[in-house]
Amino acid sequence: TQLLEQSPQFLSIQEGENLTVYCNSSSVFSSLQWYRQEPGEGPVLLVTVVTGGEVKKLKRLTFQFGDARKDSSLHITAAQPGDTGLYLCAGSEIQGAQKLVFGQGTRLTINP
Amino acid sequence: DAGITQSPRHKVTETGTPVTLRCHQTENHRYMYWYRQDPGHGLRLIHYSYGVKDTDKGEVSDGYSVSRSKTEDFLLTLESATSSQTSVYFCAIRGSNQPQHFGDGTRLSIL
Structure with missing residues (x-):
């Protein structure tokens, strides 16, 4: 069974600070997705990383896929209250129906 | 969200009853x-x-069955609901070479 360990599970910081969320596994994934989820809604895709070592930027968010495609990180620069939410990483299997394995999630709170 | 609808959005039922989402x-x-999200x-x-x-x-299929008689509908059935199946249930769809796109979920409480 593939597992994804996401850390930290809870993070509360002040506006303007930087933060990093980690997603680690002993398994290799064909791709890794990062989602953001608001209360009462489903997860919304932020980014997909496919290639080992790949870095993608989405405004103040930087996503990196590990060289061995077993881990990933999400870095937020100068966090803002609007970044508050639940962040989920999910790894996709290499073949077939591309079933997703999710990390436990990181509940991020940015205080004004 | 556009393109995917889950129903009902909320349901409360009793242990032992059948439930279909x-x-x-x-x-x-x-x-x-x-x-399911817990x-x-x-x-x-x-x-x-x-x-x-x-x-x-999938990973946690015990106690659940599904059916898909047409492309647009995917049903999840709990034949005899238990309290451990209290959860938020999400459906997702995916086209070829596309990422999964999620619905807004069904909050199910089993008393």
Whole structure:
């Protein structure tokens, strides 16, 4: 069974600070997705990383896929209250129906 | 969200009763998935479908069955609901070479 360990599970910081969320596994994934989820809604895709070592930027968010495609990180620069939410990483299997394995999630709170 | 609708959005029922959740899509996507979300576990795959009448088990399939008689609908059934199945259930759809797109969930409480 593939597992994804996401850390930290809870993070509360002040506006303007930087933060990093980690997603680690002993398994290799064909791709890794990062989602953001608001209360009462489903997860919304932020980014997909496919290639080992790949870095993608989405405004103040930087996503990196590990060289061995077993881990990933999400870095937020100068966090803002609007970044508050639940962040989920999910790894996709290499073949077939591309079933997703999710990390436990990181509940991020940015205080004004 | 556009393209995917889950019903009902909320349901409260009693232990031992059957429950069916519906996922409806208007995108004509081949793949459909059912997940449950519980605190500390993220989302876990229950069952998925890769075409009409083609389904397979996920990580936490015990106590659940699914059916897909047409492309647009994927049903999740709890034959005899238990309190451990209290959760938020999400449906997702996926087209070929596309990421999964999620519905807004069904909050199910089993008393």
